[in-house]
Amino acid sequence: MDHLPNNNSQYKDQDYWDERYRHEETFEWLGPFSHFEHLLREEIRSNETILILGCGNSSMSYDMFMSGYRSITNIDFSPNCIEKMAIKYACCSGMEWKVMDAKALEFENESFDVVLEKGTLDAMMVDEKNPWNVSQETAEIIDQVSKEISRVLRKGGRFISITFAQPHFRKQLYAKREYRWSIKHQTYGSDFHYHFYTMTKGENLSSGDQELEDKRSQRAEPQSTVYLQITENEDYLNKIEI
Numbered sequence: 001m002d003h004l005p006n007n008n009s010q011y012k013d014q015d016y017w018d019e020r021y022r023h024e025e026t027f028e029w030l031g032p033f034s035h036f037e038h039l040l041r042e043e044i045r046s047n048e049t050i051l052i053l054g055c056g057n058s059s060m061s062y063d064m065f066m067s068g069y070r071s072i073t074n075i076d077f078s079p080n081c082i083e084k085m086a087i088k089y090a091c092c093s094g095m096e097w098k099v100m101d102a103k104a105l106e107f108e109n110e111s112f113d114v115v116l117e118k119g120t121l122d123a124m125m126v127d128e129k130n131p132w133n134v135s136q137e138t139a140e141i142i143d144q145v146s147k148e149i150s151r152v153l154r155k156g157g158r159f160i161s162i163t164f165a166q167p168h169f170r171k172q173l174y175a176k177r178e179y180r181w182s183i184k185h186q187t188y189g190s191d192f193h194y195h196f197y198t199m200t201k202g203e204n205l206s207s208g209d210q211e212l213e214d215k216r217s218q219r220a221e222p223q224s225t226v227y228l229q230i231t232e233n234e235d236y237l238n239k240i241e242i
Contacts, residue, residue, distance in 0.1 A: 030119050030162055033063035036188045039196050043158050044069065048113035051152065053102045053145075054120030057081060065092045073112075075100040103144045110154040118162040121145065131169040142173045150179045150201060159199040166195060172216050174199060175209040183209055 044050065046068040052061055055074035065072060073096045076082055086097040100106055102120065124141055128134050134142075149159050159181065163170060167185050174183055174197065182203035187193045205213070 030164070030194045031189065033060050033067075036162060036194070036196060037063075037067065039186055039188060040064070040160070043160060043198050044114050046070070049073075049111070050114045050116060051075070051105075051107070051112045053115065053117040053149075054123070055081070055085065055097075056120075057085065058118065060118060061085075061095060062089050062092065065089075065095055070094045072096070073098065075102065075105075077101050103141065103148065105148045105152055107152045109151055110157075111152045113154055113157045114160065115149045115153055115157070116160045116162075119164075121161060122163050122165065131165065134173070139173065143176075146174065146176070146179055150181065153181075153201045155202040157201045159197075159201070161197040161199070163195050163197070170195065170197065171209065171212060175205055175212045175216075177205060177210070177213065182206065 047070075049071045050064070050069060050073070052072060052074045055061055055076050056078075061072050061074050071094055074082075074085065075098045076085075077099065079099050082097045082099045089095055089097075098106075102117075121142060124145075125134065125138055128138055146159075153159060161170070161174070171183060171185075179199070179201075181199040181201045182205060184198040184200070186196045186198075188196060204210075
């Protein structure tokens with residue numbers, strides 16, 4: 001893999017991504033759109049406004065556009081990425097491309113029906129070696145992003161998170177009453193399962209997720225665990241430290 005970083009920390013580095021996007025045309029984290037399109041269609045109507053966090057050079061936005069989703073705003077913190085993608089998909093009227101940090105969204109409150117991320121939060125967590133007990137720094141980053149997502153979502157809007165992380169790891173970060181959303185979990189893939197979370201704003205956490213929030217700080221830490229399943233065709237996984 002020509003674009004693998006020297007260490008995991010570089011996945012959070014804007015300079016790394018700027019350089020990578022200069023040379024890499026496209027890469028699909030967590031599989032192509034066709035693998036999870038059936039799940040998206042359950043959650044998103046074609047006329048809804050969609051914000052994609054950390055769009056990267058994935059073709060997902062274009063694939064969604066060609067499938068009938070017409071109001072799509074894409075953000076990424078890499079200027080090189082946004083410039084290249086805006087040129088590449090200039091033919092897609094209604095698609096917007098903006099340089100922006102997911103931790104500080106430059107949108108008004110309740111601007112979107114859907115916020116979607118695919119692997120973006122995973123990239124923010126690559127330094128973590130213990131998914132049962134992430135560092136305070138990482139927890140604060142995810143909390144900051146989650147608060148921004150909740151802020152820009154309309155009531156009834158959905159935050160869709162597509163990730164490597166299994167529920168017993170990721171739910172502890174998503175299950176907070178202050179985000180004002182419920183959590184639904186699904187999977188896709190055959191031999192290798194990816195995880196598809198839908199958080200609906202304006203709905204309450206389930207009793208189990210409320211209990212998870214209440215007991216999170218007291219949870220006993222297992223002695224050993226497997227965080228991510230390994231697959232040979234995802235260069236991201238080859239750099240994960242467990």
